[in-house]
Amino acid sequence: MEKNYYRRTKEELKNVLTEEQYYVTQENGTENPYNNEYWDFFEDGIYVDITTGEPLFTSKDKFSSSCGWPAFSKPIERTKIKENKDCSHGMIRTEVRSKIGDSHLGHVFCDGPAELGGIRYCINSAALKFIPKNKLKEEGYEEFISYFEK
Numbered sequence: 001m002e003k004n005y006y007r008r009t010k011e012e013l014k015n016v017l018t019e020e021q022y023y024v025t026q027e028n029g030t031e032n033p034y035n036n037e038y039w040d041f042f043e044d045g046i047y048v049d050i051t052t053g054e055p056l057f058t059s060k061d062k063f064s065s066s067c068g069w070p071a072f073s074k075p076i077e078r079t080k081i082k083e084n085k086d087c088s089h090g091m092i093r094t095e096v097r098s099k100i101g102d103s104h105l106g107h108v109f110c111d112g113p114a115e116l117g118g119i120r121y122c123i124n125s126a127a128l129k130f131i132p133k134n135k136l137k138e139e140g141y142e143e144f145i146s147y148f149e150k
Contacts, residue, residue, distance in 0.1 A: 025103035033068025036125035073116035
């Protein structure tokens with residue numbers, strides 16, 4: 001069954017997000033490296049868009065990149081994100097945004113581990129909510145339980 005994820009208004013988001021979550025997701029901000037919730041967190045579960053709840057990444061595709069932010073080799077579904085050219089801060093990068101929420105998530109780079117496809121999605125923790133494997137059904141994400149069964 002497909003869930004009905006929707007984009008909230010800026011005012012709604014200001015009422016439910018922390019200042020940092022709002023800054024990162026709505027103002028294209030970046031949180032501090034090594035000082036964020038998920039950079040060195042490796043429990044089994046999924047990561048969803050903090051603004052919509054839409055599933056974006058799984059811990060099965062998360063790896064330690066030593067960059068100070070959560071790093072993933074791929075999204076759960078390529079159609080759940082969009083990529084834009086980002087020429088800010090004197091650099092040319094590829095920005096990653098959530099499809100439905102249009103939240104700034106981070107950037108994607110071509111320096112990931114070769115054995116994982118060579119891609120590194122460098123994502124701000126403030127843009128994500130973690131749903132642990134043992135809470136997937138309770139939180140309404142039971143379709144992802146099979147990702148963690150052997």
